[in-house]
Amino acid sequence: MAELTEELSLVKAEEPAVAGTDGKAKAQPKPAAPSAAQPKTAATSPLDVPTGTPTVIVDDLHIIYRVYGAASDAEKGNAVNALTRILRRQGRPQMKEVHAVKGVSFVAYHGDAIGIVGRNGSGKSTLLRAIAGLLPPHAGAVYTDGQPSLLGVNAALMRELTGERNIVLGCYAMGMTPAEVKDKYQEIVDFSGIDEFVQLPMSTYSSGMGARLRFAISSAKTHDVLLIDEALATGDREFRKKSEQRIRKIREEAGTVFLVAHDLRVIEETCNRVIWLHKGKIKMDGDPKEVLAAYNKG
Template identity: 45%
Template sequence: MAETTDLFPPQTPAVVIDRASMTYTVNSDEKRPSPGNVLGRVMRKIAGKESTVQIEALKELSLVAYHGEAIGVIGLNGSGKSTLMNLICGKIQPTGGAVYASSTPIMLGVSAALVPDLSGAHNVILGCLAMGLTRAQIEDRHEAIMELAGLGSSINLPMRSYSSGMSSRLRFAIAAAIDPEILIIDEALNTGDDEFRGRTKQRMDQLREQAGCVFLVSHSLKTIQDLCTRVIWIDKGDLLFDGDTETALGWYRKYTKELAGGDRFAAAKIRRRMQNTLETVSVEPLQPGRRKSVGA
């Protein structure tokens, strides 16, 4: 692992999650009689008389992420990965427990500030301005952003003409331009050629060397393997594994293989094994003067 700067001694927490959980209350027709009566269901919805159910998107979870780490987050669709990332960056507040960060986490997702009808080059300026960079800072980092995105002459075309992979490259290049202390990348690097992955790894290594902490959510296990120093595996809202990348990916591949083959008994056995071997984390406070409740 790359050494951290003098600003953050080794094993200095960047994110502390203390028994955080997230439960949503949603409307449901499940317990209502006469399921075929569409008009009745519509009228109940209008009158606000629908039944509600509790959904545990994320069960009680504790972990500590340190400066200088690149943490991969894996799990099947609907497992709670994005919920965890939204808790870390402060987009939502946990219904239980707390989340702390040493600085405001930046999520790779400047899409709200980007305009599809404008060129990629113009969107670089918009995205950087949205993240708080000055004109002088944008000008100073413009060449590095363009090089990392690697879009060539396409940078002058409207973003609506970009493929999903090209858009992901540009968003990553913009987000990584501000040297964030805590960067969250959610499902944005699943596409791209070997050259782009190489540039991405180089940039993430630079962030880690500067004592940055990176969370990467991806279904691409190759991307996780190449870029991450640690892996968190979440399944059905439960934390199943937190540790070595190779070990995590090995068990995850076995788990998904059993599910794909229809052997849910074998998959459940792996799941229990992961839960039984998961070590209890010791949640430590951030450095004095740097403790901050995310989203508060």
């Protein structure tokens, strides 16, 4: 916590003032520094190496799910056990807690594209939802500069509406003006590759078409923090290539991207940093090639 406090104080410290032409004091701009995270193991925190302007600070984050009815085989939710509890005047089955994220801490910076890898159940999607503000921390905190956007949340598509209406509503949901929507409409259609299907209801789309349209809508606007969970797993090779180029463009425009994908090739070619989660904890954080090599061995 002391390291986080020091990091925040360095970021928020005012620069020396200089006199402007109008006689008023103006803040000296900070020189931008390239983002280059050094490889970290679980024993070393990435908070030790500030490299630029932070966009996301995760401080000792814990996320706990509470699940009812799964305490034991005798208490599982079936008709016989339910009737037995009624006759015995027993309450609902014992609650079970699932500790999905355990004390995760890191700092993300402007221009970072951070890949998050780990086995199923390691807490990857839970971490993204916590950064997006969709899951309240059980302990710790998440600080963000700007509004995080989880892919598919701001561009939630409605199956009853056409692709055209979904594009318009999705863009409005992200705060775009009518003029911006008109300017981006054809680009979104072309990028998603749905072509003439844009005039048909979403219920006629395949799952891959829907995923491509979500990505096209969500990435049409430059986000402060864009969170992508397995969106690049769908689509053909050409679409994945376009998606990787779009992520690089977002990075160049000073955004921050978090990417969860099981395709490690996409992670290595797209991201400048990788966080390896294992059983809810950070096992390694650093250069993609080094972290992915260790992850493959592990």
